[in-house]
Amino acid sequence: MPIGALEYHDRTKHSPRSVREGSHGLNFDNKPTPYKEYTNLPARPLAERIRPPQLPALAAIAEPTPDGSPARDDRPDLGTVTTLCYDAAGITKKITRRGRSLLFRAAATTGALYHVDLYVVCEDLESSGEADGEALDLEAGVYHFDPRTLSLDVLRNGDYRGVLATASGHGGIADAPLSIVATSTWWRNAWKYGNRTFRHAFWDSGTTLANLLAVAHALDYRAEVVTGFADRPVADLLGVDPAHEAPLEIVPIGAGDAAHRAEPASVDPIDPDTAPLSPDEKEFPVIGEAWSAGELESGSAAETWRTETPTRPIGTRESGDGERIALDPVGRETASRRPLHETIRRRGSCREYERDPISFRKLSTVLDRAVRGVPMDVRHRGERVGSADGPPLSFVDPYLIVHGVEGLASGSYHYHPDAGDLERLRTGDFRAEAGHLALDQRLGADAAVCVYFMTDVGELVDALGDRGYRVAQLEAALSAGRLYLGTYAHRDLGGTGLTFYDDEVSSFFAPRAADQTPMFLYTMGRPNV
Numbered sequence: 393m394p395i396g397a398l399e400y401h402d403r404t405k406h407s408p409r410s411v412r413e414g415s416h417g418l419n420f421d422n423k424p425t426p427y428k429e430y431t432n433l434p435a436r437p438l439a440e441r442i443r444p445p446q447l448p449a450l451a452a453i454a455e456p457t458p459d460g461s462p463a464r465d466d467r468p469d470l471g472t473v474t475t476l477c478y479d480a481a482g483i484t485k486k487i488t489r490r491g492r493s494l495l496f497r498a499a500a501t502t503g504a505l506y507h508v509d510l511y512v513v514c515e516d517l518e519s520s521g522e523a524d525g526e527a528l529d530l531e532a533g534v535y536h537f538d539p540r541t542l543s544l545d546v547l548r549n550g551d552y553r554g555v556l557a558t559a560s561g562h563g564g565i566a567d568a569p570l571s572i573v574a575t576s577t578w579w580r581n582a583w584k585y586g587n588r589t590f591r592h593a594f595w596d597s598g599t600t601l602a603n604l605l606a607v608a609h610a611l612d613y614r615a616e617v618v619t620g621f622a623d624r625p626v627a628d629l630l631g632v633d634p635a636h637e638a639p640l641e642i643v644p645i646g647a648g649d650a651a652h653r654a655e656p657a658s659v660d661p662i663d664p665d666t667a668p669l670s671p672d673e674k675e676f677p678v679i680g681e682a683w684s685a686g687e688l689e690s691g692s693a694a695e696t697w698r699t700e701t702p703t704r705p706i707g708t709r710e711s712g713d714g715e716r717i718a719l720d721p722v723g724r725e726t727a728s729r730r731p732l733h734e735t736i737r738r739r740g741s742c743r744e745y746e747r748d749p750i751s752f753r754k755l756s757t758v759l760d761r762a763v764r765g766v767p768m769d770v771r772h773r774g775e776r777v778g779s780a781d782g783p784p785l786s787f788v789d790p791y792l793i794v795h796g797v798e799g800l801a802s803g804s805y806h807y808h809p810d811a812g813d814l815e816r817l818r819t820g821d822f823r824a825e826a827g828h829l830a831l832d833q834r835l836g837a838d839a840a841v842c843v844y845f846m847t848d849v850g851e852l853v854d855a856l857g858d859r860g861y862r863v864a865q866l867e868a869a870l871s872a873g874r875l876y877l878g879t880y881a882h883r884d885l886g887g888t889g890l891t892f893y894d895d896e897v898s899s900f901f902a903p904r905a906a907d908q909t910p911m912f913l914y915t916m917g918r919p920n921v
Contacts (some may be wrong), residue, residue: 394680394681394682394684394685395678395681395685396602396682396853396858397681397682397685397852397853397858397860397861398849398850398853400587400590400678400681400682400685400861401849401861401909402676403587403903404588404590404678405588405592405894405909406831406891406893406894407416407894407896408555408832408891408893410830410918411727411893413417414586418583418584420664421671422583422670422672423583424505424577424579424580424583424669424670424673425580425667425669425670425672426504426505426506426507426580427506427538427539427540427667428509428536428538428637428666429466429538429540429667429709430536430545430664430665430666430667430671431665431666432546432664432665433545433546433547433664433665434546435538435541435543435544435545435546436530436543436544436545436546436722437541437542437543437605438470438473438474438477438478438542438543438544439470439471439474439727441471442471442474442475442478442479443471443475444475444529444731444732444733444734445475445479445607445610445611445731445732445733445798446610446731446732446733446805447609447610447731447732448727448729448730448731448732449606449728449730449731449732449734449735449736449762449877449878449880449881450727450757450761450878450881451607451609451610451724451727451734451761452607452609452655452732452877453680453762453776453858453874453877453878454760454762455604455759455763455830462806465918467518467531467569467646467648468514468517468519468569468570468613468645468646469517469518469519469529469891470517470519470530470540471519471568472490472517472531472570472611472613472645473514473530473544474542474657475570475607475611476572476604476607476608476645477510477512477537477539477872478498478539478542479496479498479604479607479732479733479736480499480510480572480600480601480604480607481497481498481499481506481508481509481510481537481600481603482498482539482632483495483496483539484496484497484498484736484737485737485740487498491704493592493621493697496740497539498600498736498737498739498747499596499599499600499602499603499739499873500596500599500741500873500876500888501596501600502585502592502595502596502889503581503584503585505580505581505583505584506580506648507577507578507579507580507581507589507592507596508574508575508593508596508597508600508640509536509537509538509574509576509577509592509637510536510537510572510573510574510575510600511534511537511547511572511573511574511575512533512534512535512536512537512544512557512570512572513533513534513535513552513553513556513570513571513572513573513629514530514532514533514535514551514553514569514570514571515532515551515553515569515570515648516529516530516531516532516551516700517529517569517570519614523765524821528631529532530544531549532549532551533546533547533548533549533550533551534547534551534552534629534630535547536630537905538917540830541572547630547631547662547664547800548629548659549664550558550694551850552629552659553565553568553570553571554566554567555625555626555629555658555659555660555815556571556573556621556626556629556642557627557691558625558658559621559622559626559690559691559694559696560618560620560621560622560642560690560691560694560695561620561621561691561692561694561695562618562620562621562642562644562694562695563697564614564616564618564620564644564769565642565644567647567648568614568644568645568646568647568648569645569646569647569648570644570645570646571642571643571644571645572604572642572643572645573639573641573642573643574600574601574602574628574640574641574642574643575596575630575632575637575639575640576589576593576596576597576637576638577636577637577642577667577669578590578593578636578637578638578676578679578680579636579670579673579674579675580669581593581596581617581671581814582674582679582737582902585681586676587676587678587705587846588643588801589676589679590678590679590682590894591865592639592641594640594705594866594869595865595868595869595872595889595912596863596869597640597641597742597836597866597869598865598866598867598868598869598872598873599706599869599870599872599876599889600873600875601617601641601643601866601870601873602766602869602870602873602874602876602877603736603871603873603877604643605617605643605766605870606687606732606874606877607732607736607765608643608645609847610732611637611691613645613646614644614645614646614647615644615645615646615767615768616643616644616769617641617642617643617766617767617768617870618641618642618643618861619643619768619769619770619859619862619863619866620642620688620690620694620695620697620698620702620769620770621639621688621691621694621796622691622693622694623638623639623683623687624687624689625641625658625659626639627639628659628661628696629659630881631661631662631663633843634680634683634684635680635707636673636783638683640855640862641866642864651845652685652721655894662704664733669826670692671707676695680885682858685858686857686858686859686862687859688859691834697856697857697859697915698769698770701785701798701855701856702855703772703785705785705786705912706787706848706851706855706856706860707787707789707848707849707851707852707864707908708786708787708788708789708847708848708907709789709806709848709904709905709908711760711808711811711815712806712815712904714806714815714816715815715816716811716813716814716816717805717811717813717814717815718812718813719755719759719760719812719814720753720758720813721753721756721757721759721760721761722753722756723890727753727757727761728757728881728882728883729893730881730882730883731773732877733735735877735880735881735907736877738880739876739877739880740880740886741887741888741889742835742886742887742888742915742919743840743888743915744835744919745835745838745839745840745886745915745918745919745920746917746918746919747795747796747810747838747914747917748795748796748918749796749797749798749840750797750798750840750841750884750885750917750918751797751798752797752798752799754801754882754885755797755800755840755841755916757805757840757878758773758875758876758878758879758885758916759790759809759878760812761874762800762874762875762878762911763807763809763871763874763875764784764868765786765809766805766867766871766874768863768866768867768870770785770856770863782902786809786861786867787852787860787864787867788846788847788864788867788868788871788911789806789807789846790807790809790842790843790844790845790871791800791804791805791806791807791817791844791845791846791901791904791905791909792804792805792806792807792808792814792841792842792843792844793805793822793825793826793829793841793842793844793900794840794841795821795823795826795837795839795841795842795843795917796840796917797837797840797841798901799862800814801816801819802819802820802821802822803817803818803819803820803822804816804817804818804822804900804901805817806901806904807843807872811920814836817901817904821835823838825900826839826842827895828893828896828898829842829892829893829900829913830842830891830913830915831890831891831892831893833889833890835915836889836890836913838917839915839916839917840916840917840918841913841916842913843870843875843912843913843914843915843916843917844873844892844897844901844913844916845867845868845872845910845912845913846897846898846905846908846909846910847864847868847908847909847911848908848909849861849864849906849909849913850907851907852864853900864911865911865912867911868911869911869912872912872914875887875914875916876889876914879916885916885917885918885919885920886916886918886919886921887914887915887916888914889912889913889914889915890913890915891907891912891913892913894909894910895909897909897910897913899908901907
């Protein structure tokens with residue numbers, strides 16, 4: 393019987409002892425390639441010119457609803473697919489270091505190992521014209537995005553959206569002109585991180601999808617993340633083996649005719665040849681067991697799982713009687729106007745912070761825009777996100793350790809997004825503690841702010857089963873991905889994600905965080921450049 397989420401989480405916790413005893417050298421001769429390379433498939437070039445979204449990053453990440461503009465008549469085309477894939481997972485930066493060229497992707501990922509791939513499932517996407525003589529259309533099919541060549545590998549020809557609709561039981565997928573599926577190839581991350589890769593699958597797909605959602609919203613398309621679907625039919629559609637590469641999320645883009653249901657609802661298997669990732673690929677059975685524990689068997693099971701989500705808070709904690717400090721975010725008119733596409737290209741992972749304080753207004757603005765809930769299918773009871781079917785649910789709590797923010801006392805805080813304020817838990821200089829909690833990394837001590845997203849895994853599993861663990865990891869990572877974008881929308885701010893000693897973080901925020909455990913740690917401050 394596969395191990396469940398609770399056991400998996402406990403097995404993969406970091407502690408000073410586990411890190412000390414589990415450290416091992418990396419065999420760089422066996423390091424997997426960060427790309428999936430098909431050996432015998434035709435490829436469809438993407439558009440030569442990328443149409444960068446001009447909406448400011450702070451506006452794009454704060455999109456309150458995934459419904460887009462009701463006045464929009466444009467349907468997605470090849471240019472849309474190009475922009476979405478490039479700004480979510482494309483190669484946006486090349487740096488030469490010690491004589492080697494390092495290629496960096498649009499979204500942050502653990503260890504720069506890039507184990508998350510994107511697949512496109514679409515109907516015929518027809519353009520109304522041409523751009524510089526280039527027809528911006530795309531035939532119905534199933535495609536794999538190749539960031540090396542900015543092209544789509546052709547897996548299937550024809551309209552297979554019905555497979556996703558049937559597997560998910562989700563109306564937003566049924567009427568979307570295109571959907572993007574995110575997967576993780578376990579070995580590409582497990583080479584360095586071992587069994588923690590199952591956590592990283594949602595961390596890294598979350599930061600990737602934060603970019604994807606922001607771009608879709610900047611282009612004024614409806615977009616949301618669907619976490620509930622029958623896993624095996626989706627894997628079969630993509631031609632992947634979940635023992636090695638597994639589907640994680642589906643993101644429908646745009647809206648079409650809700651009455652139309654694409655066919656077929658099932659597919660013949662495919663097994664396209666791919667180049668080896670490394671000379672000796674290792675297997676990690678615990679990852680596969682954790683994934684299997686959260687599987688859903690059918691679209692009806694997925695629909696039931698989604699619609700039976702309780703409307704009460706799950707995994708989070710109520711506020712207490714601590715002092716409340718209202719955020720002071722800038723208004724839309726005076727906020728940073730840095731466009732989303734420039735922010736994505738500027739984004740990095742800060743490697744050293746100055747200890748100079750940051751502005752309280754900038755911290756307020758980043759938190760206000762980035763941590764306000766994410767559009768996921770399980771955030772409302774039985775309805776698509778954006779409906780009037782009750783307030784959105786959140787499965788994670790943001791806690792802060794503040795070291796250097798002008799006008800805000802150093803200490804620990806519980807952030808309440810709905811109220812727009814910080815509740816002070818303790819006052820004091822906790823730089824040494826924050827550095828220790830962040831796996832004894834100096835970045836945790838030098839950052840102006842450390843933001844921990846935490847949840848009660850036991851409550852989640854009781855309410856949502858083992859798949860609820862995926863949801864909490866993903867929500868934390870999506871929020872952190874938006875924090876990245878909000879941070880790098882400001883010229884003088886930098887940020888990065890860090891790992892942590894799980895139980896020691898829980899103890900630090902006790903008693904408020906009793907029985908909660910960290911899902912993601914994001915740090916922000918002034919970069920030393």
